[in-house]
Amino acid sequence: MRVLLTEMRRGEAKWAAALMAAVGVYYFTAESPADSDWIGWWPQTSLKVQLFAVIVMGSVMSAAAAWGAGRSFRHRTRPWSDTAARGGWSQALLFWLAAWLWSLTAYALFVAVAFSRTAAVSDVTEPAWTPLLLGASMMALQIAAGVALGSALPSRAVAPFAGVFWYGLFVAVAFVPGTPLDKLFPAIDEFWSSEFAPNTTRMLIAATWCLTAALALTALPALRRHAALTPRPVPLAALALVALTAGSTLVSLRTPVPDSYWAVRKDQPAHALCATSGTTELCLWPEDRHLLPEARAAVKTVDTKLGSLTGLNRAFYASGLKRPPGATAELPVMSPAESEATLTDALFSAALPQPEPANCAPHPLRETGGYPDTFLFEAAVRTRAGAPSEYYGEKFGHALERVTRAPHAQRDAWLDRAAERIRACRPVPELPR
Amino acid sequence: MGNGPKAVAVAEGVTVRYGTTTALDGVSLAFPPGVTGLLGPNGAGKSTLLSLLSTARKPRSGTVTLLGEPATGRLRVQRLRHRIGVLPQSFGCYPRFTVLEFTEYAAWLRKVPAARRRERAREALRLVQMERYADRRMGALSGGMLRRVGIAQAVVNEPALVLLDEPTVGLDPAQRVGFRALIKELGDRCAVVMSTHLAEDVAHVCDRVCVLLDGTARFTGTVAELCALPASGDTEISGTAVEAGYLHLAGAAAAAG
Structure with a gap:
């Protein structure tokens, strides 16, 4: 020694x-x-x-x-x-x-x-x-x-x-x-x-x-x-x-x-950790308990902003958690230091409907300059919620305005119908006049 | 020098070759307790013989017997090494170690039991009068002090046989005198085999002497017997007398060659 x-x-x-x-x-x-x-x-x-x-x-x-x-x-x-x-x-x-x-x-x-x-x-x-x-x-x-x-x-x-x-x-x-x-x-x-x-x-x-x-x-x-x-x-x-x-x-x-x-x-937890507000819910792994305050705030914001829209995902599960059938989405938690802002943004993205068939081909939209209709849908949802969205050029902007400047009831009805069609792997309905 | 029962180390008919050069040629020697000097010029085979006795090398032919056992077989050699101490000619050390730490490390290498290592290291340093420098770094020692620590590490395991290869080389005259006294004292405790090419060392330290020339043993006997060889005509033991005896042997060898 x-x-x-x-x-x-x-x-x-x-x-x-x-x-x-x-x-x-x-x-x-x-x-x-x-x-x-x-x-x-x-x-x-x-x-x-x-x-x-x-x-x-x-x-x-x-x-x-x-x-x-x-x-x-x-x-x-x-x-x-x-x-x-x-x-x-x-x-x-x-x-x-x-x-x-x-x-x-x-x-x-x-x-x-x-x-x-x-x-x-x-x-x-x-x-x-x-x-x-x-x-x-x-x-x-x-x-x-x-x-x-x-x-x-x-x-x-x-x-x-x-x-x-x-x-x-x-x-x-x-x-x-x-x-x-x-x-x-x-x-x-x-x-x-x-x-x-x-x-x-x-x-x-x-x-x-x-x-x-x-x-x-x-x-x-x-x-x-x-x-x-x-x-x-x-x-x-x-x-x-x-x-x-x-x-x-x-x-x-x-x-x-x-x-x-x-x-x-990991095995599924006995009880996932969920934050709920209205019709919106986010469930995390118990290990991410420290993110619960940010999750609650993000869920509240998303619930308020999405309001009465139907057809969007309103239940979110952190990656790896078992999801119930229905309009649920996986939410990748990429950092142990997720803030309310990053979680909110991730929730908006995850709220968008996904086509049910996994091999669904995109539907390019003439009015957007050839961009897939899902791009327009996401931009419309984000604009409606006051969240930042991508810019795809002037033509795309005009198409987006046709949705977002339409009367609220007409706009929301279009979004609801578009969500259903995207889920069914069909093109979105004609844009509001 | 016969193979008497008291011999601590015995080499019988040992031959060592380095490539085409024969370093030892059928040498038979026995080393009893006390100090035995190996005298000879550079290249005579002194260091090679010491390496055989230290079990660092195996002879090409012949046998080496140490402490009554043949120096063969891995386990037996390991066991024999417990009871052998070695000071090589170029004695290196770890400069950052203190004197005590280094001696303890040597004790560890010699498998001195852990409980006794520190005590044995201190005893060995006391023997070579280096105890008061126990906490000094090895790198800060003079050449003479370093040689003393070299002796301390060689005796830290209480060996029955100590092998010293040119131990006085590089020492100043005062250091050499002190060192000879130390080796003489060591010879009272165990068998010491010391190689040297200095006749003075043999005269002052050794009880017996063996002269090696060109890989063969030309003389074995007491120092007095070497001094009394006809050509020297000397009856007193001195460096000059040893030198004369040695030169007589060397001359005879050259004439025979």
């Missing part, structure tokens, strides 16, 4: 970890909750920490570990340590453990900072631990690779090489997703709204793969050293076998598109 503490105190890994801690704390504190896509969502928060730790800190710590492990070449201690009673694997494991513990210290700091930010926004406390476990394990593998390189090769260039190698690997994987590398070296850059939860089984398999591969990797340089320093074959073979099994299991697992490899859809 004392030797480990000495190694931690005197090794280069502590400086790398301190630098990463400073960079990471800045990264996790600099973002505004109002613009964030993770502050307020626990799984997304864990993913963010995992991603930063693996791509940035893991690469740097791998380089630091390679540099530290190469000290026996730099300081000419190899002739001396080659006569040791302790095996080469143990010697490498000491470096690995020291660097990993420093990484975990910085990692714990990131977790504390990121979790505190989410806790300040979210009304529930449901941290997702498995992405964090996976991040810690992946860093263990990255550091082990650094130690293996540094212990095996006398060149000082191995340290920057180790860092660049990992960073480059993650960049390459990001550009070519869906490869086995993506599964074996996970840096999960995904967006999970409240309908998703971590795939615990896969993450535990991946953590097993990373940790066993890391331990086995640290043994490799010792295989090239004096026979008395070589690792015992049985534990090494056992580790390699577990790593191989876990790794090949990960590679062989498939996920139906468009779901994520690392996430599963």
Whole structure:
């Protein structure tokens, strides 16, 4: 234990970890909750920490570990340590453990900072631990690779090489997703709204793969050293076998598109969280309880603005929630920091009827200059509600005015009939005169 | 020097080759307790012989027996290494470690039990009179101090056999005198095999001496016996006498060659 503490105190890994801690704390504190896509969502928060730790800190710590492990070449201690009673694997494991513990210290700091930010926004406390476990394990593998390189090769260039190698690997994987590398070296850059939860089984398999591969990797340089320093074959073979099994299991697992490899859809909640006003209702996942005040205000606005219009969707369900049959719509909640304005806008869009046949072809409208009639319908609904809408040119504007400047009763009757026709995949009725 | 029962280390007919160069050619030697000097010019095979005794290298042919056991087999060699201390010729260290930390690290490498590591490290530093520098960084030590820490790490596991490769190289005269006393004291505790090309070291420190020339052992015996070789004509043990004995052997070897 004392030797480990000495190694931690005197090794280069502590400086790398301190630098990463400073960079990471800045990264996790600099973002505004109002613009964030993770502050307020626990799984997304864990993913963010995992991603930063693996791509940035893991690469740097791998380089630091390679540099530290190469000290026996730099300081000419190899002739001396080659006569040791302790095996080469143990010697490498000491470096690995020291660097990993420093990484975990910085990692714990990131977790504390990121979790505190989410806790300040979210009304529930449901941290997702498995992405964090996976991040810690992946860093263990990255550091082990650094130690293996540094212990095996006398060149000082191995340290920057180790860092660049990992960073480059993650960049390459990001550009070519869906490869086995993506599964074996996970840096999960995904967006999970409240309908998703971590795939615990896969993450535990991946953590097993990373940790066993890391331990086995640290043994490799010792295989090239004096026979008395070589690792015992049985534990090494056992580790390699577990790593191989876990790794090949990960590679062989498939996920139906468009779901994520690392996430599963959550079970339906016992009670969805709903905000109702008049005939308009919005239901959210219980995890998004903190959005309820904004949801209530948005629902009230939408209900007032849509008024007595029929044919539009008036019941909205956050993505992933089971919807009852009828005029209901899915509402994608894209951020844990949705405001009343963004929710209102999303509700207006979701209120528009969708054609029942999924393969319904658009109906271009001559009066709008060839734009689909659904465009005109949406613009008319939005204009009626006083909400901003897209501008498609003068001709389109004239057509829109024919709807919106018509007497209210005539306008609303046109909108009601148009909604029914759009749902039935038919062209909208003739525009009011 | 025969293979008496008291020998701590024995090499029998060992041959080592580096490519086409023969570093040791059928050398048979035994090392009893006390300080034994390996005397010879550069390239004579001294360091190679020490590497065999430290189990860092295996002979191409012949056998090495340490502490009564053949130095073969992974587990046996690991067990033997518990009881061997080594100070290589180019002794590197980790400059950021303190003296105590470094000695403890050496104890860890030698598998000294965790509960005894600190105590053993302090004892070893006390032996080499470096205890008061225990908290000083290794990078801040002078050459002489560094050599003392080198001895401390070599004895931290209470070895039965200590191997020192050119331990006085690079030391100033005052440091060398102090260092010889230290090695002499070490010889009272365990068997010490010390390679050197300095006749003075042999004269002042060693109980026995082995002269290696061109990979073969040309002389084994007490220092007095080396000094009394006919060509030296000396009866007193001194650096000059050792040197004369050595030159006699070297001359004889050259004439034979």
